[in-house]
Amino acid sequence: MGIGVIGLYVHDQDEALDFYVNKLGFTVKTDAKNGSYRWLTVSHPDQPNFELGLFLPQEPVLDAATAQTMREMVAKGAMPPLVLSVKDCRAAYDAMRARGVEFTQEPIERFGSVDANFRDPSGNGWKMIQARG
Amino acid sequence: MxxxxxxxxxxxxxxxxxxxxxxxxxxxxxxxxxxxxxxxxxxxxxxxxxxxIPPHRYLLTRRIERAKALLRDTDQPIIDIAFQTGWQSLGSFGRVFKDITGESPSELRSREQGAAHQLDHVPHCFISAAYRPDLKTAVSEKRRQEAADKNDAEET
Structure with a gap:
């Protein structure tokens, strides 16, 4: 029981799939197409029951103007922050950076932990925080 | 639009x-x-x-935000914080800081350090956003406005 899916809006689902799977190491949970609509979700390897949806803001779910507004919000980095917990922030940073992840802040040690920031290709911002202890 | x-x-x-x-x-x-x-x-x-917001003003909000955090979280001398956050002189830092926040760096430090904080479990970006000044107008305009308000008060 608990939260099953939380969706992100992305600019391009193929690009997002490549990023979350090949660069972050997530696995595809569902990839179902129906016309122009594609239900695409990925899971973190350690959280198989939680799906992160990679959705397009699109018609007919949203009207055209709202869909465009949502796309702009994502591109401007205005969507709410996401947090990824990792065992070793610096090691994860090195590995992800080598795979081409766009970091917006290098690992910094503070508040008894280490954190770094990165963005997905669409503009969604992630904070990567090293689990304490 | x-x-x-x-x-x-x-x-x-x-x-x-x-x-x-x-x-x-x-x-x-x-x-x-x-x-x-x-x-x-x-x-x-x-x-x-x-x-x-214009880019230079955005930069200013981030510098002030960071200076506020350093004033609160560290005991570094104010001049070090000024240089560390991008100012060329202590004078300009103090002036702009007061224009924007309404108090001097040392006033903010003594007020903030006197209060208890429980922010251990909030991600850094949220804490830092809470300290970001909301600069809807240019600093020079804010200065002019405050001077005008003061004149009005003196006239009435």
């Missing part, structure tokens, strides 16, 4: 991210424009259209 070019917005975000990551550095328009792949002539306008 015409819909904005999404690729351009994403590149403007990159310029904003770079200022966020190193607000103490100098960010002349040509440097920001090159991060965004926009001409210098168009950069400031495009940035303001996207984020509602």
């Amino acid at each position: 015409p819909s904005q070019d999404l690729a351009l917005l994403r590149r403007l975000l990159r310029a904003k991210d770079r200022m966020d990551a190193a607000s103490e550095e100098e960010w002349p328009v040509e440097r920001l424009a090159s991060v965004s792949g926009v001409s210098e002539a168009h950069f400031a306008r495009s940035f303001k259209d996207a984020f509602g």
